[in-house]
Amino acid sequence: MNAVVTILIDGLTYASWLFIVAVGLTLVFGVLKILNIAHGSFYALGAYAAASFVGWAATLKWAPGFSIVAMLLAAVAVAAVMAPLTERGLLRFFYGRDEVLLVLVTYAMFLILEDVTKLVWGTNPYFVSEPYGLFGNLHVGVQTWVGYDFALVALAVVVGGAVWWGLNRTRQGKITLAVIHSAEIASSMGVNVSRVYMAAFSIGIFLAALGGAFTAPMISVQPGVSVGVIVVSFAVVIIGGLGSIEGAAVGALIVGLARSLAVHVAPVAELFSIYIVMAVVLMFRPEGLFQRTQARKI
């Protein structure tokens, strides 16, 4: 019984983290049809920016509670700086090209950002662990969990809800949905598709950076943090169905629980539990769980 609860809680907290990290990836694919490998780099930038911002917040004698605000601002800053550079300055020259080609473009971006990050922040580790203690601890039986992990669950719900609401309940969102459905039709209806792309990509970067910023307190921010999250978040959005928000949520839950189960029951399987799930889902639902297959034209 206790074990089951533990597995569920661990699965849920990990899933929440996965969702926050991956939701931006699926949004960007939905709108721009780009599977963005550089997503991991934006995650890393978010982590580094959070480290710097929280550092400054401390020097400015902000109350510790405000470090959360600093982390948010860090994510915003990353999006504000990187979106124009990458989307306007690079990606838009490749729109309409083969989607696999675009994957390679983002792979190049990933390589470049790897070294750029290193040039800006150096190789020494950054620690932002103060916010990690903000929410106290929670004791259940033999277990103790850090409140921050549950804060992440809440954050995941907020992020997911906000994205869903933004897409389905706002005018801009409805326009975006039109673009997701078909950029051609949307533009023929007078939608400024290029603006929607810019906006969606900015939000995608913001969400990636947000993931990095809120992960920073529990890790040591240093070179190499980007690589780890790329394939994992790929798996999540592929399982859920590329471009589907609810899919990303379900995918995150499946992966989170699968991993939690593996770690508690069969640790040796942890290494590839995620990829097994991914391969199996793809074999039975080629387009992922939340994607209807498009009909062929005649």
Added chain:
Amino acid sequence: MTRNRFWRAVALSLTSGALCAAAHAQETFKLGIVSFLSGQAAESFGVPAVNGAKVVIDAFNKGAAPAPYNKTGFGGMRIEPVYVDENGGATKQVQELRNLYDREKVDAVVGYVGSGDCLAVAPVAEEMKRFLILYDCGTPRIFEDNKLQYVFRTASHAAMDNVALARYLKARNIKIENFNLINQDYAWGQDSKKDFVLSMEKLFPGAKPGEDQLPKFGAGQYGTEISALMAKPADVTHSSLWGGDLQAFVLQAAPRGLFSRTQVVFSAADHVLPGLGEKMPNGVILGARGAYGLMSPKSALNDWWWDLYSKAYNTYPVQAPYRMVQSLLGLKLAVEKAMAANGGKKPTSEQLAAALTGLEWDSPAGRIRMVLGDGHQAIQDTAIGRTRYDAAKKMVVLEDIQRFPAECVNPPPGMKSEDWIKAGFPGAKGCP
């Protein structure tokens, strides 16, 4: 701009790279240095080691090192280092090593942290008959599985770390009925785990291994693993995590009280102490893969090295730079010995190999002796300590430091480390 420089470099090296390298080959000793300049091992191992190399080579070229290392450069030859990034996988390392020897015309290469990289490059140096020093990687397989002529390792292999850890627990007679394990799911983690478990079987026959966690390398998130460890209480929890993974594990496990529930022992954790500072819990038992950093022995050489590094980078040297400097000191002596034998001329790879085989020298971490693998594999003393955050010094200090002479924690010549542990450490000498 970058591209222009790049293409010029390409053109230059394609056309006349060989020539200009050969031109001033006589008065300089070209030394290839390979370590992680990017990726997950850069912060903890690669960059500190390269930083160490930079200041030491600088000191050598100025002739500023203390005797017997006070000749300028290598026996008068200016040392000209070429740095290469180890990141990118063993395939890339093999190609880059060939390029270093054939294209950059280096006289020797010192490098490699990753066990996979060491295994891959050793036979290449052997085939090319060129001199290679492995300065850091841990796997015992290299010299236990092959006979090599041109390849050396100037530091103990990883078996020492976990044997010493188990012996420390014994020496402090900590009572252990069961112990948990958390190690990365690749060779380093798997080997470290094996060595520790085997050592425990011998030293604590009653102790039973419990939870055996194998997070993947670079996982970053350990919440689930920590729950699993908490769910199965144990007297001791062993881990060979390092670098970013180790720091993340500590940051996530400490607030959950893992460190107060069980005696945590880390096999190679000294390098995270400066960074973690007060975030490192007190009372953690850890090793440094040698008598390094805060556990280094008192000596004039060590003081010189400590100041040299601390002044340059305003942080004290940890295991990686120590391992680099001890290999460079050994190389310096070997080159000068070989030159003497070669009538003062620059020695060949064969002469270098002959000179380093079975050599002994003093390093900041104590005496290094090339006694294993027919004189190609070093053994050295090591030490284990216990953490305490010193608020006055604003840094983590190590207490209850226990030193282990090399023969106590390394197998005797001609015996595989795993067999040696299984056989109950025959011939172990000078153990506390």
Added chain:
Amino acid sequence: MTLLLAAGVHKRFGAVVAAADITIAIAAGERVSLIGSNGAGKTTFVNMITGYLKPDAGRIAFDGRDVTPLDPRAVTRLGVARSFQIPQLYGDLSVLDNMLVANACHDQRLSFWLPAHRSDAVERAERLLERFRLAEHRARRVAELPGGVRKLLDIAMALTGAPKLLLLDEPTSGVSAQEKFPMMDTIMTALGHEAMTVLFVEHDMDIVERYASRVVAFYAGRIVADGTPEEALATDDVRRYVTGELLAG
């Protein structure tokens, strides 16, 4: 003898009835024209014959074989070829290469060795192009060709497999009034060589009268008339629902 037999074929898309109890037998050598206003179910019927759509009920037999469960490829291999209202061509390739694609697809021998451009294949393709008066365009990029030429190429490709039954989906749609008749003449003379059964969906009654040996009129998924052009076009239903000569209702 009967080449194509449809028995009690039903098909509905949601509320729309596309085929209601279609029962029809077509004999070898007939030139049948399917007429009817848009949405009457003509193209749906064609798509069901070729296996692209599966009927909700009823069976379709071709050449004495039940083809209802087969997919387009299998049906094609039995000898049913079709052209498309919008020609399905390879715009970046030359006319000749389009013909060679058709030839390669039809080629039973699974071959990574046989050159697609081998002489016998090229000759066969050129003979067909001659018959469709396309030889002069052979080396031109299909995307640059005028609509009529592309229609002809579409049909020529369909004929590569020497089918027994040819389905033409509105062969003259999007072709100017003065081009229409020459084009149909070209098609029919091209077909004339072998006694091929043809089923063509057509809106233009002049074309129907001139080229059809039999007319089948559709309305709301039903067959409302079936006979020689004279009889069929004279029926009230056709004049009401298809040609619109009588006011509907």
Added chain:
Amino acid sequence: MSASTEDLAIGTAAAGPPVPPAVRRAPGRAGMLALALGAFAVLAAAGWVFPRWLTFLLTMAAANGLVSLGIVGLMRGGVVPFGQGMVFAAGGYAAALLYNKLGVTDAVGLTLAGGVAALLVAAPFAPLLSRYRGIFFAMLTLALSMVTYGLLMKLDTLGGSDGFNVGRPTLFGQKLPDDRVGYILYLLTTAVATLAAVAMRIAFDSTRGLVTLAVRENELRVEYLGGSVRRAMAMNFVIAAFCGGLGGALVVLSLGHIEPNFSYWTTSGEFVFVAILAGWQSVAAVFVASTVLEIVRSFSSAYFPNTWQLALGLFLLFVIRFLPRGIGSLWTKRAGH
């Protein structure tokens, strides 16, 4: 080799330029074979005078190029696999294990064994994958290769994460001397690469090759012409696997080492990059592209050890931006006047 048929076309074409044939006509083969033989002769001679590091670099480029060659075969059908690391590793491990466990040392035998092993590993997935397109094909292949990676990391009998070393192969029962082993393996690799290039060119120009091109543009019409889309795709995948296996085995023979990274996603990504860089018209372009990448990688890591990834990334962007149809488009454009 302008065939009479085409000249005739110029004469009568009403307007617009004639387009070069999508595939070469039969007489082209003789010329192509001569070309291939010539190319191999030149490479063999060049390898004799090149410095060793360059010979080795070219050996690697040719072996990796084989994997990308297979990818190009799939690209012609409109799909791009992001997991060719799987077949690359299959070929490599097969050769390495045959050498270490069964004592098979003949280089040619090991190479072929690698190809066959990869083919056998891939074959079961071919029917499944033949249903997938676009990003989903890419991602399923990626998932398969990552599962392979995980398994290789796990299996200690396969050397675990460190992989293991492979000794020096023999050739036709002859031991390979120290000073010439590099050159001989270079000859073997370039020979295999040339043969594979010729075979692929023939396959591209075959009836199946043309069907593949047609699938890329309009699957439905292919079905309506009686062609089997899925069979074409499945066959292409199996062929690509065979090429990948050859490449993996040849890399292992020259490298003397194998590790799970052979199946890691970044490895697969580089193969795809080479294929894109080459474009899908020319088989020679694949090996040119592969060589260019090796040279750029090698020199950037030698000259900017701290920013070689940056340099590599800029280079990738540069070629994707300015050579959209690949290096091959530099000369295949002129194929038909």
